[in-house]
Amino acid sequence: MNRNRNIQFNIRLTEQELAAFEKKRKTSGLSKTDFFMKLVRGSNIKVYRFDDEVKGIMHELRKIGVNLNQVAYLVNIMQDGEALSELHRMQNGFCMTMDRLSRFLDKPLVEN
Secondary structure, eight states, rough: OOOOOOOOOOOOOHHHHHHHHHHHHHHTTTOHHHHHHHHHHHOOOOEESSSHHHHHHHHHHHHHHHHHHHHHHHHHOOOOOHHHHHHHHHHHHHHHHHHHHHHHHOOOOEEE
């Protein structure tokens, strides 16, 4: 067989990483080289910078979680009407936060 792959590539893995690689490779039935090449050719990797924009989104998501806990408390003390109006108030903030997250995910630094 004529091989034109003449460059060797070495990586270091933990035992757990190697075990995960081998499990997936064996399941595929491919050789190590063929499995790796399939990963390289068929993968889409997106790279993001987790900066202040993401911190702001995470802050908003935490606030939503706190508000949901308050709604659960209101339901538990039989204040269903107040809980329902709180949920309606939260819905707009949740949609805006999800829109921010979606816009962030739509613009990776690198997409390959």
